[in-house]
Amino acid sequence: MRAVICREFGEPAKLTVGDLPSPALKPGMVRVAVMAAGLNFADTLMVKGQYQFKPPFPFSPGHEAAGVVREIAPDVKDVRVGQRVMAFLGYGGFAEEVVANAGDLFPIPDTMDFVTAAAFPVAYGTAHGGLLWRAALKPGETLLVLGAAGGVGLAAVEVGKAMGARVIAAARGADKLALARAHGADETIDYAAEDLRQRAKDLTGGKGVDVVLDPVGGDAFDAILRAVNWEGRIVIVGFAAGRIPQIPANMLLIKNVAVTGLFWGAYRDRNPALMRESFATLLAWWSEGRLKPHVSHRLPLERVGEAMELMLARKATGKIVLTTGAP
Numbered sequence: 631m632r633a634v635i636c637r638e639f640g641e642p643a644k645l646t647v648g649d650l651p652s653p654a655l656k657p658g659m660v661r662v663a664v665m666a667a668g669l670n671f672a673d674t675l676m677v678k679g680q681y682q683f684k685p686p687f688p689f690s691p692g693h694e695a696a697g698v699v700r701e702i703a704p705d706v707k708d709v710r711v712g713q714r715v716m717a718f719l720g721y722g723g724f725a726e727e728v729v730a731n732a733g734d735l736f737p738i739p740d741t742m743d744f745v746t747a748a749a750f751p752v753a754y755g756t757a758h759g760g761l762l763w764r765a766a767l768k769p770g771e772t773l774l775v776l777g778a779a780g781g782v783g784l785a786a787v788e789v790g791k792a793m794g795a796r797v798i799a800a801a802r803g804a805d806k807l808a809l810a811r812a813h814g815a816d817e818t819i820d821y822a823a824e825d826l827r828q829r830a831k832d833l834t835g836g837k838g839v840d841v842v843l844d845p846v847g848g849d850a851f852d853a854i855l856r857a858v859n860w861e862g863r864i865v866i867v868g869f870a871a872g873r874i875p876q877i878p879a880n881m882l883l884i885k886n887v888a889v890t891g892l893f894w895g896a897y898r899d900r901n902p903a904l905m906r907e908s909f910a911t912l913l914a915w916w917s918e919g920r921l922k923p924h925v926s927h928r929l930p931l932e933r934v935g936e937a938m939e940l941m942l943a944r945k946a947t948g949k950i951v952l953t954t955g956a957p
């Protein structure tokens with residue numbers, strides 16, 4: 631099968647596209663012909679050897695894919711050959727075929743195309759898990775989303791609105807903020823040009839925000855730690871800015887603030903029922919038109935290096951999706 635190949639850790643430019651043997655089908659697994667695969671920040675970390683899990687070489691990156699079921703292991707029930715599915719994967723999505731656990735597949739609604747389906751699982755799943763499971767966001771609360779035009783960020787803007795929150799989107803530059811507004815944000819903060827802490831306070835009558843979803847870390851985290859409301863909750867999702875912030879414990883005590891982590895992917899082993907419940911909610915919201923996945927770039931598999939560079943240069947918005955060219 632044609633696949634993106636990582637033979638050694640390094641910059642995205644080192645990735646090649648060539649032939650790899652199709653992965654073996656083990657019990658409980660399903661072979662999927664991949665039509666499209668979503669790019670995630672974690673893929674850029676994995677090819678550089680900076681992700682918590684390091685697959686053996688050679689491997690194909692790719693945490694999520696959408697396609698058609700080609701083969702199922704004899705013990706698999708509830709999945710049929712020919713079914714359109716989106717899959718959450720450990721890696722391997724940037725290839726013409728991938729083998730996934732049957733439990734990590736979700737049927738694609740009839741009216742959803744493969745590119746949208748490839749952009750869906752990680753961004754929306756993470757946003758919903760962070761806001762519901764970790765922050766217990768309630769209707770009427772104020773939610774601040776950092777990196778609000780990125781994959782997880784833009785999804786969190788929409789999910790926050792669907793959960794009934796007032797959403798403040800923070801991102802770099804007017805274009806990204808306009809996109810966040812088009813996806814439902816009530817207020818915006820340009821953290822490249824404005825004082826994030828002060829603006830968050832000003833937009834909440836001096837109280838601070840109730841919930842923060844933070845996929846960025848670094849200086850933005852330091853600022854928002856000082857701009858949360860009494861009993862505020864901050865969900866740490868990632869460190870796209872590169873620096874892992876340190877937390878002075880006294881800041882938490884003074885306002886009864888909770889800072890909580892999210893490792894969304896771990897729920898597929900630890901609580902798959904919760905994961906399925908979340909997807910049922912998200913797909914219902916999608917079919918009601920409340921979620922509108924935004925894909926700024928669709929590129930063929932061969933342009934994977936360029937796709938990762940676009941993401942790392944902060945030039946993508948919403949998701950980048952790679953296509954295999956399969957009919």
Ligand SMILES: NC(=O)c1ccc[n+]([C@@H]2O[C@H](COP(=O)([O-])OP(=O)(O)OC[C@H]3O[C@@H](n4cnc5c(N)ncnc54)[C@H](OP(=O)(O)O)[C@@H]3O)[C@@H](O)[C@H]2O)c1
Nearest residue numbers: 671777780781782801802845868869870871892893894944
């Ligand atoms: N914990 C989990 O379970 C989980 C799940 C999914 C993702 N994540 C993590 O969440 C983060 C976001 O993932 P994503 O796939 O949504 O990425 P993404 O689409 O690239 O979004 C990241 C955003 O971070 C901002 N950013 C700030 N400084 C940056 C820098 N130096 N380089 C790149 N971006 C920077 C960018 O927005 P501005 O330019 O507007 O600042 C960008 O839109 C990553 O750290 C990822 O590993 C964690």
